[in-house]
Amino acid sequence: MYGCQQTLISHNNELKAILKYVCAEANKLSNCGLYYARQMYFKAGKIVNKFDLHKQLNKNPHFGALQSQTAQQALTTIAESFKSFLGLLKAYRNGTIADCPKLPNYRKKGLTLVTYPSQAVKLIDHQLRFPLGSKVKTWFGLDAFYLPMPSNLDYKSVREFRILPRGGCFYVEFVYKLESVSSDVNPDFALGIDPGLNNWLTCVSNVGTSFIVDGKHLKSLNQFYNKQISTIKENKPQGFWSNKLASITEKRNRQMRDAVNKAARKVLTHCLNNKIGTLVFGWNKGQKDSSNMGRVNNQKFVSVPTAKLKDRIAQLCEQYGIKFVETEESYTSKASFVDGDFLPIFGEKPEGWKSSGKRTKRGLFRTFADWHINADCNGASNIIRKVATTLGLDLSGVSRGALSTPLRLRIWS
Incomplete structure (x- = not known):
């Protein structure tokens, strides 16, 4: 390495x-x-x-x-x-x-x-x-x-x-x-990661921990950058570029690289502190190319470097001897983890499939048993469940507290 x-x-x-x-x-x-x-x-x-x-x-x-x-x-x-x-x-x-x-x-x-x-x-x-x-x-x-x-x-x-x-x-x-680092981790302990926008990374483990890497500041930086570029390019010919545009873009790119490195390090530190030896990252290939969330939301989503963050986390996992697993995340947000709903693969959803729970409002998911849990934590838990049988993971350690009250970590705090 x-x-x-x-x-x-x-x-x-x-x-x-x-x-x-x-x-x-x-x-x-x-x-x-x-x-x-x-x-x-x-x-x-x-x-x-x-x-x-x-x-x-x-x-x-x-x-x-x-x-x-x-x-x-x-x-x-x-x-x-x-x-x-x-x-x-x-x-x-x-x-x-x-x-x-x-x-x-x-x-x-x-x-x-x-x-x-x-x-x-x-x-x-x-x-x-x-x-x-x-x-x-x-x-x-x-x-x-x-x-x-x-x-x-x-x-x-x-x-x-x-x-x-x-x-x-x-x-x-x-x-x-790079020299490989010997880490005291257990491969039976797993951390599931659900990437997003306001909640850049939502992480839930089977050892009863959970946290969210905040993405609001990152989104704000990108919004301000796009506003500056739009203002400068207004009434300018197509393909216009200047030293000021180059300087603004370079500053934004440095901020993005800094955010990627700090967020990846927060994830790694959590894994080492809790002896987590398996990391499961939910990722759909080509999801940015085919995103259809409207012009404004597409701009916010596409400009956040989540793919670079995923690759950086994978590099750190390799260096510290943590197993990195990437899996598709279809239906992980809709299915209820608490109720054990079946998780279909994209394009293979059975006819009549329906979730036991429901997303009641932004950020909140209600299970069949009328538990109100964090919607992104529900998705992160389902991401682990996608590969639990293959990897032989025990998910009984995912607690109600971890699903309901995740700790929010800010990148530049």
Whole structure:
């Protein structure tokens, strides 16, 4: 497993010019590699490998403008994208995937990611030395640029350094090897997660605990962002973009990444504190693409990065030895967990199927026994029940208190 730490580069005008030049040359080299690879595919029906690209383009002026290993990495990425295209094309012909893949296309004029392998970067007096190409030294008299090394990382553990241009800023990414953490957890203890909007994550366990990760603040940030974008773009031509729009978007994206990391950590901490060894996440593939909740609600729902949060939780589970299970969540909100209603799969609902309980008003679910419980907690419990038989989970520990009064956790509290 590998982790990635992203650090914003505080740069002066000289360093910014160097970073822009390096990322622009990498973008041009990528397009040169794409041209050669596309022509080989069109005219010879051949998918090029990375060695062909390295051999054909090592005399290219854009290749010489970059450090040799960095230039090779840019071309290797092109070869890997064509290899992935071939694999997807076979899967499409076999009927494994529904959409026909497209051949990798040229990049737009601008900047792109630059990758330095660890052996190309040296640590000198707590500063990382990033070498430049031989032609840059000849043209401009520069052989390297320097960036500070973060104090929380071990230089020897870093496998790769990346210069990432985004939103008018530059970031340096440190890719490092993650060590697995030994955790005292029990696989019979399970936590069910029901994703939503105001209640971003509703979590119920079979050890009598429950909590909700609040999503109202996150929704508010997205609403304000959309309002700002709409105001600035008003009466502007289609496709209008500016530095201010880029700055606003970058700030919003940082907030979303921060929310994802903090919410995932809250879930993991709860699992470790209660020795929960199985995590069941309810997820319907393509649910955002096919959402039909109206224009306003669709905008709110689609802009919240729940899929990234799911992936982040899965990564943490793998690192800490917690079993992560993803299951479809059809009818989990309608069926009554307390009454043990049958849970159909989407598209396979039996004729005449009816829930024993009913959602009486927003956020409240009434069971057949006239219990009033939290509607999202009912859904989260049913998500565990979807896989309980397969995983051999005992759900007798799901208490009435956990279903009725979940603890609300706020991300930025």
